Amino acid sequence: MNRTESQRAFQGTFETFDVDGNGTVDLEELGLGLSEEGSNGHSFSLTALKDLLDKFDANNNGVLEKDEFINLMHSTELDAFFAGEDVNANKGNGPALDLEAVYKLTPTLEETPILIKKKISDFDKTLAKIDPKKKIGCTLAEEKCPGLCEADFKLVFLRCEVFQVKLAVNRWIKYWDLRHKVFGDKKAFLPMTLEGAMKGSEKAISSSYMAVAEGVTDPDGRAIVMMDYREEAGDLSDEELFKAVFYHSHVAVSSQSAQKRGVICFFKTVDNYFDGRPKLWKLSAALGKGSFPARVSAVHFVKPPTFIKVVVKVMKILLGPKLRSRIYVHSGSMDEILESLSGYGLGLKMLPSAFGGNLSFSPPAKLTLKC
Numbered sequence: 248m249n250r251t252e253s254q255r256a257f258q259g260t261f262e263t264f265d266v267d268g269n270g271t272v273d274l275e276e277l278g279l280g281l282s283e284e285g286s287n288g289h290s291f292s293l294t295a296l297k298d299l300l301d302k303f304d305a306n307n308n309g310v311l312e313k314d315e316f317i318n319l320m321h322s323t324e325l326d327a328f329f330a331g332e333d334v335n336a337n338k339g340n341g342p343a344l345d346l347e348a349v350y351k352l353t354p355t356l357e358e359t360p361i362l363i364k365k366k367i368s369d370f371d372k373t374l375a376k377i378d379p380k381k382k383i384g385c386t387l388a389e390e391k392c393p394g395l396c397e398a399d400f401k402l403v404f405l406r407c408e409v410f411q412v413k414l415a416v417n418r419w420i421k422y423w424d425l426r427h428k429v430f431g432d433k434k435a436f437l438p439m440t441l442e443g444a445m446k447g448s449e450k451a452i453s454s455s456y457m458a459v460a461e462g463v464t465d466p467d468g469r470a471i472v473m474m475d476y477r478e479e480a481g482d483l484s485d486e487e488l489f490k491a492v493f494y495h496s497h498v499a500v501s502s503q504s505a506q507k508r509g510v511i512c513f514f515k516t517v518d519n520y521f522d523g524r525p526k527l528w529k530l531s532a533a534l535g536k537g538s539f540p541a542r543v544s545a546v547h548f549v550k551p552p553t554f555i556k557v558v559v560k561v562m563k564i565l566l567g568p569k570l571r572s573r574i575y576v577h578s579g580s581m582d583e584i585l586e587s588l589s590g591y592g593l594g595l596k597m598l599p600s601a602f603g604g605n606l607s608f609s610p611p612a613k614l615t616l617k618c
Contacts, residue, residue: 257320261313271310274300275503281328293462299328344592346467350544350573353409355507366405367398369412374419384423384435391436400618406506407540421538429493439497439618451491454478458608459498465511466592468504469544473599473608475515480522489530494614496534500541501616509542511591515601516552536570545591548576549584549602 264272264280272280278296303311303319311319319325347354356362379386389396401419408414427435430444437443445452456478460471472495478488499510517523534541577587581603585595598604 257317258313260320261316264316271312272316273310277311293464295328297462299324344466344590346465346469346544346592349591350509352509352542352544356410358507362410363402363405366410366412367401370401370405370416370419373412373416377416377420382420382423384425384427385420387427388423388436392438395436395438395618397617400616403500403506403616403618404540407500407542415540418537418540422540425533425538426493429490439494439616440614445490445494448487448490448494451483451487452494454481454483454488454491455608456483456488457492457495459495459612460606460608461610461612463597463606464504465508465597467508468502469508470499470502470505470510470612471597471599471606472499472510472512473515473601474512475601476517476523477515479517479524479527480519485524485527485530488524488527492531492534495611496539496541497616497618498612498614501612501614506540509544511545511547511593512543513547513549513599513602515599516548518552543570544573546570546574547588547591547593548574549588549598551576551578 260280261272264276266276266279274293274296277300278293281296299319300309300311302324303315303322305315306312346352374382374385385396401415404415404419404422405412408418423435429435430437434444434446439445441449441452455473455475457475458473460473463471465471500506575587575591577584579587584602585598588594588598596605599606599608
């Protein structure tokens with residue numbers, strides 16, 4: 248095939264990759280397309296994908312135009328990318344894991360524009376039928392910040408509940424009630440940004456109490472979150488720390504892959520149980536029990552202290568029946584910990600540095616979700 252013929256073929260490939268039809272291929276579309284085109288279902292690392300995109304993004308606008316995409320397809324870098332990712336995929340990981348089965352999650356649906364349009368319509372119809380007295384928070388939101396109540400944000404709730412509309416609507420109502428309670432009339436309906444609802448909470452947000460990894464996910468695309476309970480021994484109040492949790496929870500579901508697949512959480516416990524704040528744990532647990540649109544796939548405790556049984560017991564009570572079966576404890580030597588984590592598709596590069604792994608949360612991921 249000569250270059251003219253291959254260019255024509257790559258134009259057709261570009262249209263396949265351009266899922267939303269806007270004339271460009273973004274990072275998520277590139278990852279999805281390459282996974283389907285050449286890798287036996289392997290999920291590529293976001294860091295490697297971004298490096299590849301950046302090499303061919305000539306105008307530095309963060310996406311690939313058609314000519315940039317065709318240059319990528321013609322390049323030897325793409326072959327090298329596949330070769331490198333195949334090596335990484337097979338390095339000590341063994342057979343591919345069905346992590347939805349491992350975590351006992353409802354299988355993620357294959358989305359289509361028709362499905363999304365219908366479910367958003369069903370969502371609005373279901374919400375409209377609910378007694379106004381039972382949806383005060385979201386009614387206020389629709390009045391005061393309609394731009395934050397659009398279909399894109401509702402879709403996050405639908406994905407969390409795997410498109411079960413009634414559950415998604417119920418979560419939406421609880422979310423706005425909680426947001427109103429936490430931030431009050433003045434801030435609840437401002438954007439969840441440092442200039443909006445989070446103004447004045449910069450210290451808590453920049454603390455290590457909660458952080459989301461930038462550019463690194465589990466093999467299925469789940470966001471990786473780190474909770475460092477040692478910060479509870481500091482001078483930040485429960486209210487400040489919970490607002491940080493609320494903010495970073497939105498960061499965690501900023502990507503479509505995290506919305507669809509979920510998040511996994513690593514917990515670093517306090518050194519002394521009595522330095523912890525169980526009341527704050529209870530507040531945070533409310534997010535995972537139906538008030539926030541995140542599919543919490545797993546909670547991993549690594550190198551826990553001797554009182555871990557007490558912590559786990561408390562967490563199981565707070566988290567409720569669904570999440571309590573997804574709490575995992577990994578102890579022993581580093582080799583034993585890595586062997587244990589490998590059962591969940593996690594390796595050294597996905598293990599936070601606080602536990603001896605290679606994953607850094609500096610800089611942390613940024614909020615890109617309109618919320």
